[in-house]
Amino acid sequence: MPSYTQEVQACRDAYNAGKMLIVEERRKHLMSLWRLMEEQSEEILAALKKDLSKPKFEGVLMEIAFVKNELVCQLDHLDEWTAPQKVGKNLMTMMDGVFIKPEPLGVVLIMSAWNYPIQLTLGPLCGALAAGNTVIIKPSELSANIATLLEKIIPKYFPSNIVTVINGAIPETNALLKERFDYILYTGGSAVAKIIYESAAKHLTPVTLELGGKSPVYLDPSSNLEIAARRIVWGRFSNSGQTCIAPDYVMCPKGIESEFVRRCKDALLEFFGENAQESESYGRIVNNRHFNRIKAMLNGANIAVGGKTDEKDKFIEPTILVDVKPTDSCMQDEIFGPILPVMCVSDVDEAIAFINSREKPLALYVFSKNGKTVDKIMSRTTSGGITVNDTVMHASVETLPFGGVGNSGIGAYHGKFSFDTFSHKRSCLVKKQAMEGMNQIRYPPYTDKKLNLVTMITGKKPGSRNNWKMWVSVLVLGVLLGLFLKTPSVMQKLKAVLTAVAGL
Template identity: 45%
Template sequence: MVESEIRKEEYTIPLREFFYKGTTRDVDCRIGRLKALRRAITGQMEEINAALWRDLRKSGGESYLTEIGMVLGEIDYHVKHLRQWVKPRRLATPLAFWPSKSRIMYEPYGVVLIIAPWNYPFQLLLEPLIGAISAGNCAVLKPSPFAPATAEVIKKIIAAVFEPGYVSVFDGEGDVVEQLLRERFDYIFFTGGSRFGQYVMEMAAKHLTPVTLELGGKSPCIVGRGANVKIAARRTAWGKFINAGQTCVAPDYVFVYEDQRAEFVEAVRLAVKRFYGDYPYESPDYPRIVHREGTERLARLMHSSGQVVVGGEVNVEEKYIAPTVLIDVEADSPIMREEIFGPILPVLTYREIDDVIRFVNKREKPLALYYFGPEQEAREVLNRTSSGGACVNDTIVHLANPRLPFGGVGMSGVGKYHGKASFELFSNLRSVVKSFTFFDNHFRYAPYKHLNLLKKFM
């Protein structure tokens, strides 16, 4: 008990003391720190790129497109709109309670815990932090131990911008996460796998701490019979193979009309060649799997399901899996029972769109759903399915728009963030009624002689 209390002081007491000073509630302070964070990021651009290369072999172009650029854009959006967001929102008050005024105030929760994964170690730690700071909170950050180089750069950036009591970074393995989750936070934001997400929610429930869980699942891609197959293949390949498939919203599998499978597969082959050349292994733009264990898992999935028609090369020592396409995949095969999270794309076929919709609806609700084809059928697919987000005639771009809330539904996640949704996510919407004393409405008091009249105003 004593050891636990000592650790608790090390983790949370300085942040609570800092929060209670009220510094973070000042809007000018929030905007100033966000601007300082932007300057620190742009000043460390080379170090961030080098770290992402060491951790995941991401190129400078992919690092900016999927990590650094998204974080900078999120900061800019918050800085531009924060003063408007924080204003109390006036609402109407029932006439029966006249003279009173009603409003919603946005107040920070307090001290929030942000746990990030390894696949986008920069973006998925700092984007929720932006929302937490924008809403006026203090934060504890837990980067993934599988991206140690990026974690070190983030620690330098945070130290340059925030006092330790404002934002603190805690490195370490799973025991550090375990200890953090035993403590009482005012909000917990977790990005990662569904299994550990359930554990986070279980631990948070002990303190009734609200949580956001950004998880994943098997995001389907549907190519309608009337789709432009070449564009569908190219955009599906881009969304699937970026970050070597280690993206929570990557197309997990694709359905194509049975007579168009050959055309689609060939178009994917040409897209891979265009993106990464004849030998993706040698391409500086093609990342690696995060660790050996992940590479071995993907190799087992690939070899136990379907027929390889594109790619298929594996180098476990180099943590390399080639951009791969599988056909003749059974619906109950191993690769269709778990999220792939790698550069392997199963291609299934269908005859009727109703069969695809039933297939999707029989499984857990995905984080994303993608459809290529005519507008009328797109509406039908969207109306008859459910997912955290969706794109029509594209993949994954919906998460890059700060005006769109991003998150899952069901087993793919709880809560939405990005842009204003992030500010609101990390804010307690406090309902306030202000009544005046120049007039006292006696209708509401016992013995309720005027109840019938009062009913007319309720």
């Protein structure tokens, strides 16, 4: 088994040297990543084409532009996010400095997935560098051309002790997991996630696990079915259905099923033409193992649209299934391919009951013009994210956290949430070596008199957040301390305390 102790230690030494604590050092590395994205974009697109036959449009928008937008977000807010954050004080710390100081965690391991290998590798790298960490990247071996490319180009832009790439399969992954990291972010399936979580627990290493699951769609009869079909088809069949937040199945009343399927067929014809295999806008399955896994779901299914396959080309036609039952093979695990089952339900309550009977999904989609229906689903279900009257688009909003809940993941990132994920929020209180008389009330010997006074001053009651009460409490604090402790300096400092409160 290989060993990566040397690589991890080099990153740890670089972190301990303290240069990544300097904001401008972080900015320099973020700009290096920007240059990589600018200068290597054609190489990236070519590798994506080899791995997934990914259309240029999807490669630019969903991979390269996504990372560049994440970079700009981190750069634009770097000074703001790295600055100490002042927080509220209590009466006993009114004269002290109280703030939260974001600090880097140390050495971060990013283990990415193959379906969006640039977005899911370099996207979290933005936040990790902005937060001041050194990083080891383990790309998925299934997107082999991207993995090889990253191993080739990363050293051109980063010192190996700041960002390093380690390629390989199961043996290399197992060897990496024997090392101690300060944070691990993994994107992939729940089976491997459990192994990573168990390995991380040995070192009490915190993790973000970006997983998946069967993300449902509820299609309400009030919807414009043409619009709903176009948006669902786009979300399902982009990247040949290999998207963790793609709509996995549709639930709708029987009365609108036929028209919805017809509208989906129209959208597929518009998007990919008569023969999707010849379309430049349609990709391929990543490998033969996944091809056969997906193809097996078609056995015995009622295929309403599509269904053609070509193993040599790793092509599966965009396919829609009807008369789907909860026990069908396509309804057991995440499909992660270009198949869209449509299952009929009687109403929204049955749809909610079905959603809640299963693992919490990474995403949930509702198509409805009825606000009460939308509110009912939002309030009675749980998912990592929810989008109403569209699919997938919530993941593009950098001000929203992206992550799962329960079996669909732990933690979240994107934008500020990436910076926070890779940061430790250090609680800080800075007190001066003065005004010691005010501290006598908390020192031994303890007495009932002291206890009653402290309880009166520091105790809180519901609904007591009124400023005038704070003023009275501060005044009482000063007077009582002066009388109780007979400390003239306390009374002399009372004016300073009141002045401090007035400045809050």
